[in-house]
Amino acid sequence: MPDQEKDKDKDRDRDKDRDKDRDREREKDKAPLVVAPESPVAAIPPPAIKSASEVEEEASHYFFGEPLVGFDPAEITGTLVVIEGMDGSGRSTQITLLQEWLESEGFAVQTSGLRRSNLVGSDIDQLLAKNAVTRLTLALMYATDFFDQVEHRILPALRSGTVVLADRFIFTLIARGVVRGINRDYMTGLYAMALRPHLTFWLNVRPETAFGREFKKSQAISYWEAGRDMSLSHDLYWSFIRYQTMIKREFEVMAKRHSFIELDGEASVANVNKQLRQRIGEQLGIRATKYTPSSALAHLWR
């Protein structure tokens, strides 16, 4: 059976490669992960890794760890902008305004957000409504939803030079898993193939402020927003505050690691929007970032 012998050799080689990969991963773990906020090209890791194949090296500027199956970095011509922040931090308002501004500047815009995939978006809604799901299953369903959008919505848009405005990203999903006791390494490993954003904004607000805004929006606080599944408090207000504080702490950890651009989400809509436009303008090469919303959106410009 000479063929089998050959296969064994192949396997051995592969094992060696795998070991190398593992070593490299350990190396990476030692150094804090730095994401350059300006451009993905700036995030090239120190050239210590020579054994890595070019494809993988290329891929590492685009992902947090592993390359996505079937991904070709040369195709990316668009810009990925992520807006993170807790419920009531003003994310969706800002994204609506940014979309109008970018379109008026002649940029094509695609948006994405949690639970918007065709594959499992509606299934997650049902699971949440029924409230009969374990945290790990839910975390994996969210991951499915996320990657479905990456592959069917975000990547196609980035390939065609579109600006993608992501209403939340892996950071919220990681934080939610971690505060529920899922191993942090597990959560970050799950999203190793997630695209690295060009810019990640964090609209930081105090949970107390967020509570008021959310309550005003729908005259109620939802089960999941308040983290009721975690049995933090029977009092809805305190449950919300404690849960959002835990999430916020996770964000503080990630903010340093992933170079979030932190903005004061309690400032006025116009003020936050101005700061967003400046940073995005720099990224896209838009010089004048003056903007007044159209009459259709004027109500958002409080």
Added chain:
Amino acid sequence: MENQEVLQKPRVEPGKSTLPQPGRPVPSRAYPGALIVVEGTDGSGKSTQLYLLKRWLEIGGYRLHFTEWNSSPLVKSATRRGKQRRLLTPTTFSLLHAADFADRCERQIMPLLQGDYLVLADRYIYTAFARDAARGCPARWLRNLYRFAPVPDITFYFRTPLDIAVHRILSGRPKLKYYEAGMDLGMSYDRAESFRLFQARILEEYDKMVDTDNFVVLDGTIPVNKLQKQMRDIVASKIDLKRFAPRIQEAE
């Protein structure tokens, strides 16, 4: 709170690697039950053999539960939709099956192992490792994805030559499904040919795990009853079956 233990259990050597320790038994078992798993390519004979093992144990009155890969109602609709509309990519295919498995693991397998049951699984995480790696998913990512899963007490690997296994499937099944045949990989326009190429890749991935994951390799080509005898002997020698049959001391 048991779940928390399960999730943290694979962290044997924290800080060293995000990988679980493949194949290494969990040092201090957090549950009294036992887990027996069968793995192998389609047509390797594993399901038949597990069925016979289950019958043997059932007739003997043992406390057991049987679980299949991909059987949770929770994500069934999503899987069906994804397959029908061909929305699934290697990544989402893998994640959806992981969500399905997580549900089964958290709601059936773990509670039953805690409750001192013998759990028989027709396919386990190694199916995902082999199949999803054959689709191109990074091995390290896959290992992390499933590291909440308890390590089996016995993993039977039914090794059957490709030609025999493929023949068994093609002769019994008139039409192969799209994903089953690995058509999404675009290796061939012919479903039977695509299936064959896909199975060859899976077989290669399985073979890699024999040592790392302590597979008990069985020859899927020997007569059914003889193979079953081997399987029962191994089960009896590796697992203290008496624990699962309080009233009956000897099953056969």
